[in-house]
Amino acid sequence: MPGPLVLGRNITKAYRAGSREVEILHGVSMAVEPGEMCAVMGPSGSGKSTLLYTLAGLELPSTGTVQLLGRDTTALSRAALARLRRCEVGFVFQAYNLVPTLTAFENVALPARLRGEKPPTETIRHALALVGLEGFEETRPVVMSGGEQQRVALARVIAQRPRIVFADEPTGALDTHSGAVVLDALRQIAHRPDQCVLTVTHDPVVAAQCDRVLFLHDGYLARELTSPSAAEVAALLTDLAVTGTGASS
Numbered sequence: 489m490p491g492p493l494v495l496g497r498n499i500t501k502a503y504r505a506g507s508r509e510v511e512i513l514h515g516v517s518m519a520v521e522p523g524e525m526c527a528v529m530g531p532s533g534s535g536k537s538t539l540l541y542t543l544a545g546l547e548l549p550s551t552g553t554v555q556l557l558g559r560d561t562t563a564l565s566r567a568a569l570a571r572l573r574r575c576e577v578g579f580v581f582q583a584y585n586l587v588p589t590l591t592a593f594e595n596v597a598l599p600a601r602l603r604g605e606k607p608p609t610e611t612i613r614h615a616l617a618l619v620g621l622e623g624f625e626e627t628r629p630v631v632m633s634g635g636e637q638q639r640v641a642l643a644r645v646i647a648q649r650p651r652i653v654f655a656d657e658p659t660g661a662l663d664t665h666s667g668a669v670v671l672d673a674l675r676q677i678a679h680r681p682d683q684c685v686l687t688v689t690h691d692p693v694v695a696a697q698c699d700r701v702l703f704l705h706d707g708y709l710a711r712e713l714t715s716p717s718a719a720e721v722a723a724l725l726t727d728l729a730v731t732g733t734g735a736s737s
């Protein structure tokens with residue numbers, strides 16, 4: 489049986505603040521299985537983005553291990569880790585790695601170009617159209633809104649078809665219609681049998697579209713819900729804010 493696509497074991501992450509070490513994540517263990525869309529939620533400052541960046545191999549854990557497609561990110565050379573990210577991992581972060589001097593079309597085509605391929609024009613146009621950016625092919629990211637830039641990043645992921653997609657507030661900067669388009673595209677990616685999506689979100693409606701929701705509190709994994717409703721997610725978030733454990737939900 490194939491293992492999880494993303495696996496974190498006892499992850500701690502500490503940053504240096506002046507002369508002190510401040511630990512942000514305190515031994516988080518979690519996995520994302522093939523065909524699964526997972527959300528990470530929690531109060532501001534609970535460590536969601538830090539966890540996402542660490543699982544994505546953009547940061548290394550201070551202790552513990554992270555495996556992407558069964559490969560330990562702490563054991564790979566920088567070049568091998570960069571190659572793994574380039575070939576197998578997609579990022580839907582606002583403006584993440586969009587090249588300001590390239591057009592939207594060229595940005596979406598870039599991962600394939602970096603692999604020495606020439607992607608079919610139709611694939612790129614189709615990906616941009618799927619995220620509602622038809623007609624933006626020749627536009628450069630610098631003159632786009634944050635939400636439009638995020639949708640270019642999503643179109644790049646759609647065209648690239650990576651095995652693992654990490655998203656940070658993928659609908660945060662979008663209007664209702666664009667948010668629904670983006671969420672639908674992410675669900676389609678996640679529900680292919682050999683792919684998965686892990687997204688950070690503050691939005692219970694987004695979380696309710698996910699197969700599983702993990703709740704962080706003060707750097708600890710506090711709770712987990714499977715296929716929750718938006719109301720259940722909102723109730724648990726309120727509980728976490730009040731009791732710090734979500735134990736009464």
Ligand SMILES: Nc1ncnc2c1ncn2[C@@H]1O[C@H](COP(=O)(O)OP(=O)(O)OP(=O)(O)O)[C@@H](O)[C@H]1O
Binds near residue numbers: 504539
């Ligand atoms: N590079 C860094 N150096 C020092 N401290 C950091 C660094 N990155 C994050 N932190 C701290 O770690 C804590 C968690 O930050 P993180 O961005 O992971 O939280 P979050 O749950 O994603 O918050 P939000 O919902 O507000 O985006 C915060 O107190 C933040 O200030």
